Amino acid sequence: MTNRITVLLVDDHSVVRQGVRAFLEVQKDLHIVGEASTGEEAIRLVQDIVPDVVLMDLMLPGMNGIEATRQIKRISPSTNVVVLTSYHDDEDIFPALRAGATSYTLKDIRSTELAEIIRKAAHGESVLHSQVANRVIQEVREARRAVPPVFVDLTERELDVLRLIAEGFSNTAIAEKLVISEKTVKGHVSNILNKLHIEDRTQAAVLAWRQGLMEL
Structure with missing residues (x-):
């Protein structure tokens, strides 16, 4: 067969x-x-x-x-x-x-x-x-409760992308790391910026570190 x-x-x-x-x-x-x-x-x-x-x-x-x-x-x-x-x-x-x-x-x-x-x-x-x-x-519910309030509107994948942005990864590197397309990464980045009401990925990275997201 x-x-x-x-x-x-x-x-x-x-x-x-x-x-x-x-x-x-x-x-x-x-x-x-x-x-x-x-x-x-x-x-x-x-x-x-x-x-x-x-x-x-x-x-x-x-x-x-x-x-x-x-x-x-x-x-x-x-x-x-x-x-x-x-x-x-x-x-x-x-x-x-x-x-x-x-x-x-x-x-x-x-x-x-x-x-x-x-x-x-x-x-x-x-x-x-x-x-x-x-x-x-x-575990997912507990993890969501642990996310700083400023990030609660982000999806799990958007949080993943934000963490990688904060670690200095480019869109291409993020795509490779998460096994998704670069176009998809760009979409996530756009959503993150809109939800957090900020203008660029540098501000997003600073916010992630300041709000303690990278310590979780």
């Missing part, structure tokens, strides 16, 4: 890998192209195979799944990582998402749900387990 989604399984428990493989192999649109029991092995396989999706456990011997995810995204940006783990503490969730994981789910989900998450990940769509999503929403 053509255009099948290629999947790499990463888990240090062979029984888990066997169980996941047994189910996914009967899905006609999914193709298991390899298995790894360590982060280092996963990275080597990604370099060789360049799978569409990596199904990643976090608790691995040696290099953990978070660092493996970070390196996988560096060497193969087109590969999307789905975290499949038993852990949903803050020290696992947020570092994994920051490392580049597309989705984060727990091992208590149904097999059919896992297959659908993999399909969505292959197209860059994110899915968070309900417990994980609740924690992420809570």
Whole structure:
């Protein structure tokens, strides 16, 4: 079958890998192209195979799944990582998402749900387990409350752009860092200036530092 989604399984428990493989192999649109029991092995396989999706456990011997995810995204940006783990503490969730994981789910989900998450990940769509999503929403709300009042009208992406402006990045550099177009960056800058009622990016940078945004 053509255009099948290629999947790499990463888990240090062979029984888990066997169980996941047994189910996914009967899905006609999914193709298991390899298995790894360590982060280092996963990275080597990604370099060789360049799978569409990596199904990643976090608790691995040696290099953990978070660092493996970070390196996988560096060497193969087109590969999307789905975290499949038993852990949903803050020290696992947020570092994994920051490392580049597309989705984060727990091992208590149904097999059919896992297959659908993999399909969505292959197209860059994110899915968070309900417990994980609740924690992420809570964190976002807390972060918004921590933003100085003068910046409350800015969106999360506009805040990201403003922070980078304050750090001295050009529009081109901001576009590369946030993986968006330079035209989009210019739009964000325009919105920031309008919302803050200031004339240029220098004033925006000064305001960000003076109001404590850069200290958060």
